Amino acid sequence: MARDFVFVWQPNDGFPKADVDGLLARFAADGPFIEDWRCATGQTRPGDNAYVFGQGAAHRCIFAVGTVAGPLKPRQPNVAYRYLPVRIEMIADPDAGGLIDAAAIRTLGDGALKSIRRSGVSLAAPIARGLDRLLASRPILEPAVVDPVAEVLVSETPEMRLHRRLERNPAAARAAKSWHGCRCQACGFDFEQAYGDLGSDFIEVHHLKPLASLPRDQTTLLNVVTDFAVLCANCHRMIHRLPDPSDLAALRRIVTYQAGHQT
CATH class of the missing domain: 3.10.590 (ph1033 like fold)
Structure with a gap:
């Protein structure tokens, strides 16, 4: 730890x-x-x-x-x-x-x-x-610069590249985990409970604010309480498969429904 x-x-x-x-x-x-x-x-x-x-x-x-x-x-x-x-x-x-x-x-x-x-x-x-x-409690300062014509070496939209950068920002991750804790906000999974010391302080951070709402070519202040969520690896992958990856409530409903229909 x-x-x-x-x-x-x-x-x-x-x-x-x-x-x-x-x-x-x-x-x-x-x-x-x-x-x-x-x-x-x-x-x-x-x-x-x-x-x-x-x-x-x-x-x-x-x-x-x-x-x-x-x-x-x-x-x-x-x-x-x-x-x-x-x-x-x-x-x-x-x-x-x-x-x-x-x-x-x-x-x-x-x-x-x-x-x-x-x-x-x-x-x-x-x-x-x-x-x-x-x-x-401090706002996170993140440059929201998206260049739609920049050369891309992988098959990935500029918005997705920005999304990944936001989620991997160590300042955002540290602040989000400090505020939200380390229990998955969709399914409740706790890495430390499952893996002991190996899982201590571990969780993935997901950016919730719709990227289309971010002004381009200028700096944006992000709120750690409302613009980020903490998710286990599985839920993090699944939320990115939703039509709207900012809809944490929709993912929770899916997890709850599936849990109630397990045989």
Whole structure:
């Protein structure tokens, strides 16, 4: 099961704001990426959750989240610190309050994140779940750019390519699972109940908003509560066979009807 760790950013400790601006530009250009983060502890495992916390009054916020992407790297000659690869999956400018600003953090309790001064500190489960709830309340920014004349190397409409990109967006998946949980919203299947630790935190995310309603060639804000659903692999495949893949209620009716007519 994935655990939760905090990684700190101290703008006056060899990592100026200009470097963070570089991370923001990198994410805007290429999407999620792996960054080596200074870290002294070896307690993390690949797949653990990472919350990047800005230190100091001017930047006190969670401004990036992601996952640990590998083991702690060996110490290099003449380098005081070791580094841990972290896959950055969501990031926002700390000058603008980041993903979760200081006021929102305080709603989790007066002591939330207060004593954390170094990277790789384990985060208490109630605080981590609280941060995830705050993340889930944010709109998801997704470029809704569809080029109907672009060369396509597979037999797939531009709309379907966009649909798949939305469903595979790690920020959308993380927020949707945090809000909706990991039980299939069509049939009720629970991977952890069926497979134990192997199925922990596993579910697929489906984009519900009709793509025809998205404005083209501009950015669209998506609501994690109304625009996404969590489905098991079977139900996810089946909803894409419906005339309207956004009709979750129709899929539920089919599942309920079939369950009632099994012999």
